[in-house]
Every structure is written in C-alpha cells, then in structure tokens.
Amino acid sequence: MAIIEVDSLSRNFTYYEKAEGLSGSFRNLFARKTMVKKAVNEVSFEIDEGETVGFLGPNGAGKTTTLKMLSGIMHPSSGEARVMGFVPWQRKKEFRKQISIVMGQRSQLWPDLPALESFDLNRAIYEIDHKEYRTTLDELVSLFGIAEQLPVQVRRLSLGERMKMEIIAALLHRPRVLFLDEPTIGLDLISQGAIRDLLKALKGRFGTTVMLTSHYLSDIEDLCERIILINHGESVYDGPLSGVNETLANRKTVRLIFSEELAEARLSAIPGFRSHDTNSAVFDVDRSEVRAFSRRMLDELPVIDLTIEDVPLEEGIARLYRGEASNG
Amino acid sequence: MAEPHFAGKYAKCLGTGFRAALEYRVNFFLSVAGAIAPVVIQTALWIVIYGDDPASSLFGFTFPQMVAYTVIAQLVSRLVRTGFEYDVNADIKSGSLDRYLVKPIGYFGFRLFSFIGDKIVQTAFMGVLLVLAVWILAMALGFVVSAGAFVLFVLSLALAFVLNFLVFWCVALVGFWLTEIGYLFEAVRIVIIAASGGILPLAVLGPDASSVLTLLPFRFTIQFPTELLTGRIPPESVAGSFGIAIFWMVVLAALGQVIWSRGIRRFAAVGS
Numbered sequence: 117m118a119i120i121e122v123d124s125l126s127r128n129f130t131y132y133e134k135a136e137g138l139s140g141s142f143r144n145l146f147a148r149k150t151m152v153k154k155a156v157n158e159v160s161f162e163i164d165e166g167e168t169v170g171f172l173g174p175n176g177a178g179k180t181t182t183l184k185m186l187s188g189i190m191h192p193s194s195g196e197a198r199v200m201g202f203v204p205w206q207r208k209k210e211f212r213k214q215i216s217i218v219m220g221q222r223s224q225l226w227p228d229l230p231a232l233e234s235f236d237l238n239r240a241i242y243e244i245d246h247k248e249y250r251t252t253l254d255e256l257v258s259l260f261g262i263a264e265q266l267p268v269q270v271r272r273l274s275l276g277e278r279m280k281m282e283i284i285a286a287l288l289h290r291p292r293v294l295f296l297d298e299p300t301i302g303l304d305l306i307s308q309g310a311i312r313d314l315l316k317a318l319k320g321r322f323g324t325t326v327m328l329t330s331h332y333l334s335d336i337e338d339l340c341e342r343i344i345l346i347n348h349g350e351s352v353y354d355g356p357l358s359g360v361n362e363t364l365a366n367r368k369t370v371r372l373i374f375s376e377e378l379a380e381a382r383l384s385a386i387p388g389f390r391s392h393d394t395n396s397a398v399f400d401v402d403r404s405e406v407r408a409f410s411r412r413m414l415d416e417l418p419v420i421d422l423t424i425e426d427v428p429l430e431e432g433i434a435r436l437y438r439g440e441a442s443n444g
Numbered sequence: 445m446a447e448p449h450f451a452g453k454y455a456k457c458l459g460t461g462f463r464a465a466l467e468y469r470v471n472f473f474l475s476v477a478g479a480i481a482p483v484v485i486q487t488a489l490w491i492v493i494y495g496d497d498p499a500s501s502l503f504g505f506t507f508p509q510m511v512a513y514t515v516i517a518q519l520v521s522r523l524v525r526t527g528f529e530y531d532v533n534a535d536i537k538s539g540s541l542d543r544y545l546v547k548p549i550g551y552f553g554f555r556l557f558s559f560i561g562d563k564i565v566q567t568a569f570m571g572v573l574l575v576l577a578v579w580i581l582a583m584a585l586g587f588v589v590s591a592g593a594f595v596l597f598v599l600s601l602a603l604a605f606v607l608n609f610l611v612f613w614c615v616a617l618v619g620f621w622l623t624e625i626g627y628l629f630e631a632v633r634i635v636i637i638a639a640s641g642g643i644l645p646l647a648v649l650g651p652d653a654s655s656v657l658t659l660l661p662f663r664f665t666i667q668f669p670t671e672l673l674t675g676r677i678p679p680e681s682v683a684g685s686f687g688i689a690i691f692w693m694v695v696l697a698a699l700g701q702v703i704w705s706r707g708i709r710r711f712a713a714v715g716s
Contacts, residue, residue: 184542187546188545188546189542189545189546189712190712190713191709191712191713205712207545207546209548212546212547212548213548215546216546217542217546219542222538222539222540222542222543223540223543224543226460228464228467229460229463233460233463236456237456237457237460238547240452240453240455240456241453241456241547241548241549242547242548243452243453243548
C-alpha cells in the first residue's frame with residue numbers, strides 16, 4: 117500500500133529581475149519585473165511502506181523543495197500529496213509525530229545543548245515512553261558507536277559525529293516515514309561510508325519508509341532499490357537503479373590510449389568522440405558498432421591500449437539529466 | 445496519558461531555559477552591573493533637583509521614594525528584559541524554524557516556557573540583589589517593605605514576564621516580513637522601557653501622558669511591580685490594575701496568534 121502519494125505536485129518561486137547598475141536599481145524602485153521559477157513541476161509518484169527510495173538530481177533540481185512539501189514545511193503551488201493519508205502541509209499533530217526529516221545542511225539539534233539533552237527534549241516533545249526511549253537510544257548509540265560524544269555540546273562535535281546524532285534524534289520516536297536530505301553532504305569519504313553503513317544497518321530494522329536525496333551515487337547504490345530522478349523540477353526517471361543503465365545499455369564507452377600525442381582536430385572528426393587528453397581519448401559508441409569501431413581505430417591510429425566499458429552510472433544519470441535517454 | 449505528556453513537554457522547555465540561564469549567568473550579572481551607572485546618575489540628578497528639602501514632594505515622590513523607585517525600577521527592567529526575539533528572528537531568517545514545524549510542539553509554547561525557565565533562574569539571582577537593595581534603602585532612607593507588598597510584587601513580576609514576552613513576541617514576528625530587524629528590537633525596547641516607567645516614573649511625564657500610559661500594557665512590565673514593592677499603589681486599586689494587565693495579556697496573545705498564523709503562511713509560501 118502506498119504510504120506516500122504525490123500527484124502533479126508543483127511549486128513555483130517568484131522573484132524579481134533586477135536591471136544592472138545604479139539606474140537599474142533606481143528603476144527597480146518603481147517597476148520590478150516578476151519572474152517565476154518552476155522549482156518542482158507536476159511531479160507524481162507513489163512510495164510503498166517500507167521502501168527506500170533515492171531521490172536524485174543536480175543542484176536546484178527541486179529535491180529539497182519536494183521533501184519540504186512532503187514534510188509539511190512548505191506549501192505547494194498546486195497539486196496534491198498524501199503522506200500516511202495526511203496532507204503534509206496541514207501539519208496535523210498526528211502527522212508530525214510519525215515523520216522525521218534530517219537535512220544535511222541544517223541542524224535539527226540545539227547547538228548549545230549536549231546531544232543527549234536534545235534527545236531527551238525530543239523524548240518529551242514526541243511523548244515517547246521512558247522505557248521505549250531507553251531501548252531505542254541504547255540500540256542506536258551502540259550501533260553508531262558514539263556513546264562518548266553524548267554529553268558533548270553539539271556545536272563542538274565534528275560534522276560526521278553531528279550527522280550521526282542528527283540521525284539518532286530523527287529515529288528516537290520510530291517514525292514511519294523518514295526524509296533524509298543530503299545526509300552525507302560535506303562529509304569526508306570515511307564518514308560518508310560510515311553514515312551509509314549505518315543507514316544500511318537501520319534498513320529493515322525499524323520498517324521505516326525512507327526517502328533519501330543525495331548527490332553521491334554511492335549513497336543511492338548502496339541503499340535504494342528504486343530511484344526517482346528529477347531535473348529542472350520534472351521527474352525524468354522512476355524505476356530500479358539498474359534501469360538507469362539499461363536505458364543506456366545500447367551505448368558503450370571506448371577508451372583509447374595512444375603511443376603519441378594526436379591532434380584534437382583529427383580525433384574530434386571521428387564520430388562518437390567525447391573527450392581527449394594528451395595521449396588518450398574517449399568515444400561513445402553504439403553497442404552493435406563496437407567491434408567495427410575498435411577494429412577501425414586499431415588500424416588507423418597508434419593505439420597501445422583499448423578498453424570497452426558500460427556507461428558508468430554517474431554518466432548514465434548525467435545523460436538522463438540532460439534528457440538524452442528517455443524513460444523506460 | 446495525553447495530559448501529563450503534554451505538560452511534560454513544556455516543563456522540559458522550561459528546564460532548557462533554566463539550564464541556559466545557569467550557563468549564561470555571567471551575561472545576566474553583567475547586565476545587572478550595567479544598572480549601576482544609570483542609578484548613580486539619576487540619584488545625583490535627584491539630589492540636585494530636591495536640593496535642601498528631601499521631604500518635599502516632586503511628582504508625588506519624596507526624595508527617598510524617588511531613589512527607591514530608581515533603584516528598584518532599574519533592577520526590575522533588567523529582570524524582565526527579553527532576548528528571545530533575536531532567536532525567533534534568527535529561526536525565521538535562517539529557516540531553522542523548520543525544525544520546530546515538523547515536530548509535534550508549538551513554537552510559541554516552546555519559546556514562552558524556555559523564557560520563563562530562564563527568568564526563574566534570573567529571579568533567584570536577582571532576589572538576592574533585591575533583598576540587598578531593600579536592606580540598604582531601609583538603612584539609608586528608612587524605606588520599608590511589607591510582606592503583603594512583597595507577595596503582590598512577586599505576582600506582578602510573573603505577570604510582567606508574560607506581558608513583556610507577548611510584546612516582544614509580536615515584535616519578533618515582524619521578522620516574517622522584514623529580514624533585518626535587530627535595530628527595530630532596540631528602538632522598540634527603548635521606547636517601551638520609557639513607556640513602562642523604567643527610566644523615570646510615568647508621573648514625571650505630566651498628567652496627560654501618564655494617564656494615557658497608565659492604560660497601556662507597558663507600565664505593567666516595570667512601573668507596576670516597582671510601585672507595588674514600594675507600597676505606592678493604593679490597596680483598593682490593586683485588583684483593578686491586575687485586571688487591566690490580564691486584559692492586555694489576552695489582547696496581546698490574540699494579536700500574536702493572528703500575526704503568527706499570517707507569518708507562518710508566508711513562511712511556508714516563500715520558503716527559505
């Protein structure tokens with residue numbers, strides 16, 4: 117059964133165009149040109165209870181705006197959404213008690229308090245039973261391995277430690293729906309991996325439905341069976357992660373290394389040319405033509421090495437962003 | 445079990461304000477120390493104005509009464525002083541208001557109870573100073589405080605906290621429409637302190653001004669508690685004054701609610 121239902125959800129932002137220079141500022145005082153940006157445009161999807169869905173898109177694609185609408189912080193311009201049957205932006209108390217949102221760029225904790233006190237404040241706010249609170253906290257603290265940092269003021273924690281605390285704080289009331297907005301942003305690779313491992317360990321343990329946005333594909337690869345790709349406010353792909361490449365599976369990347377430096381003009385004249393470096397070049401080739409293409413290259417150019425690869429996931433998604441591949 | 449949980453939630457907020465006040469006690473003491481200069485300057489001024497005749501009555505105050513008023517009004521004005529409006533403004537501006545909106549707690553309640561928790565600690569600190577001040581005043585000027593006056597003073601102080609909270613709550617919410625309002629807070633604060641009798645007794649401003657200001661909510665934040673402690677309020681008008689103060693509390697709370705619901709609609713519409 118769908119726990120999150122989104123139907124033609126749209127969100128516009130209006131802003132004012134400012135003409136350049138002093139005279140422009142002056143003119144702006146009297147007549148401003150109103151501009152409309154479609155941050156989210158007619159997005160529709162459904163998410164079933166217990167699913168972990170990755171919400172991907174470049175900066176400004178509308179990921180955070182969508183999560184803000186689904187968590188009730190922001191009103192949509194049009195369209196509908198139901199989360200556990202509630203209209204999120206009505207912010208009914210019963211709704212708020214069953215969701216959580218973690219934003220990588222914005223702390224949910226009180227910076228002056230130790231994390232433990234923030235947790236205790238959350239216990240009171242979410243009206244969590246003391247015993248239940250204790251059990252959940254102990255479980256999470258041992259899983260996250262941060263018992264020693266509990267009495268430390270949050271603003272003195274490292275970013276990675278803080279993020280662990282943020283996630284614990286978000287899970288104490290065992291929400292049915294968890295929104296994670298860029299939980300690994302700004303973290304070094306090791307901390308990113310640690311957060312990912314934790315989220316993986318949590319998966320299935322609480323039966324929480326998770327919607328996760330990230331820039332980092334590895335976050336999504338590890339955690340989500342399904343991804344929704346959004347670009348310029350519109351959903352461009354919705355399906356299993358493997359499908360991203362399937363839609364691009366008819367393409368291969370051919371990488372060539374040469375024994376000498378070749379002129380760019382010569383390389384760029386070859387169909388499928390994508391990029392080149394001092395003595396290497398990359399080509400995009402249709403799967404059916406790979407053999408013929410490779411043979412021709414070996415004959416015509418001073419090739420010393422040749423590799424044929426699937427289009428990497430990042431690349432596949434980047435192409436989907438650009439609208440090169442169609443959904444399906 | 446909904447009720448005790450509900451109470452527990454806000455009791456916790458109160459505890460948070462309580463701990464914050466303990467954490468930042470130095471800040472409070474510095475603010476109290478800042479009261480010394482105006483008290484000294486004003487007392488010097490009154491010495492000159494009353495001249496050789498301290499028993500004479502100016503604006504209905506004898507010299508000892510005027511000095512007692514000056515000292516106590518300064519202490520009260522430091523005590524009821526708010527600061528949460530900067531936090532509210534920062535929450536609106538940075539968007540960290542989000543974190544309260546997604547939780548099952550009212551932002552108003554959270555701020556009010558944190559503020560009260562904060563004030564309970566400060567009142568305890570201030571109680572010591574106040575006793576000291578009253579004792580010195582009694583020794584030096586023969587100023588006497590009755591037990592009844594003290595009880596009324598404490599009651600009026602509680603009312604003053606809530607009233608001042610509501611006034612600055614309404615001012616803070618202007619942040620939904622204007623982003624840089626730090627100066628507004630200070631400008632409003634100075635006007636309100638003057639209108640509250642925090643600098644001079646309102647009677648000094650003349651009968652017309654003072655009769656208008658008597659009806660406004662501000663005097664209940666400083667002058668009213670001060671006059672109760674100094675025994676200047678006739679017993680028969682105490683109940684009526686409390687009535688007016690409570691009336692203003694209701695009006696300001698309703699006004700705050702209206703501004704909040706409009707502001708939050710704007711906040712959710714504009715985003716941050």
